[in-house]
Amino acid sequence: MTDRKPMIAVLTGAGISTDSGIPDFRGPQGVWTRDPDAEKLFTYEHYMADPEVRRRSWLARADNAAWAALPNAAHLALAELERAGFPVRIITQNIDGLHQKAGSTPRKVLELHGTMFTVRCMGCGERGTMREALDRVAAGEPDPACLSCGGILKAGTVMFGENLDGETLSQAGAIAKACQVFWAIGTSLTVQPAASLCAIAMTEGAHITIVNAEPTPYDVIADEVVRTPISEAVPQLVRALLAAHGNGVAGGGGRR
Template structure:
């Protein structure tokens, strides 16, 4: 590819499983092991049920996601960014693309970030690390220090709309790119999954890299089922050559 080729990469939970962060829908995903865990990341139950919030805080405390490290898949995209114009559109909230060295301005976090928490009443933000310290100190459902409101991760939980500004930016990138690579995403969560169709309709070549079939495989010029931590570096080596 030429140095002017724009590559858009949509990443889902599958790129981070090798960093110890479980996905939701995969064969070994969180919801397969515990279907009730879906409530912990769904806005309705989270806001109305204190027990759900307490379980959610324990899940965040025990998951250790804040201590997760980037893997070979994340690092491969950093290498690609050094070779070609690249934008990462991520459904993940773990911040591992930036931690791997991807410039923050080139990462669109479609579903927000788990590195911060936000009050649902006054919208003030603080760090997730501070909130988890409060949980460890004995607060099972820490309220906002400013107004006493409910704290939630600064993520788009299931049942919440995406930020329309972020979505518009992502759609613009999908429409402008020459190559669209979907990595580790089930492509079942909309509107993020719909970016694939936007890119293909605009003439982009599509590569789907996911362990399980997706609804968009038939639109792809290449479908990869190999482990992402080995397959993505191999793809990057080809694309950047």
């Protein structure tokens, strides 16, 4: 047992939020598995060029399960780890804000793909809230334009065909290099450059754990691969760290 707490980097994908009622994209019941054409709603080229895609996108945003979703045991366990004094940095591919809702410090959560709760104009760059834009949709505007310049409004998320924010990606890379423990949770590790953070951490000597229902391309370099349901596996990982460093036992979870 040691009092020195390792720095923990956590890369999370859609799989961590499925137990909160938010479907993933590529899983057996994923959004794109059930409706391959839905991928157009998340593709920049189609969104910018086709008003019908934009109209469908606004309706999908209004119906997004994340509006009513609550953090599950995995999100809560990661927040508990931070409260226990561990240096935790969460790098998420999700746009649902559930890590922050669970109690993780917002500045310690890097949202690689942005957030669904804001909008920005693709013409003048002005930003606003998604709720304001959706209120306009509900009032009869199927494709609300920017009130300042008339440009196309888009969610504050990164679509396919768009580059990730350079500063956010640079911060994520620095975290992967500096950590002693790297957990990849609920991500297929097929989308670059996010997936490469796993290899960066491994190269720098971090202990790699992958928690995902399906195999990933990085399983071969992992120190541990966990197939147990995420809302059970993550609390158990947290309990193990807390016990090893004299912080007691985290709540929730189950056997791996």
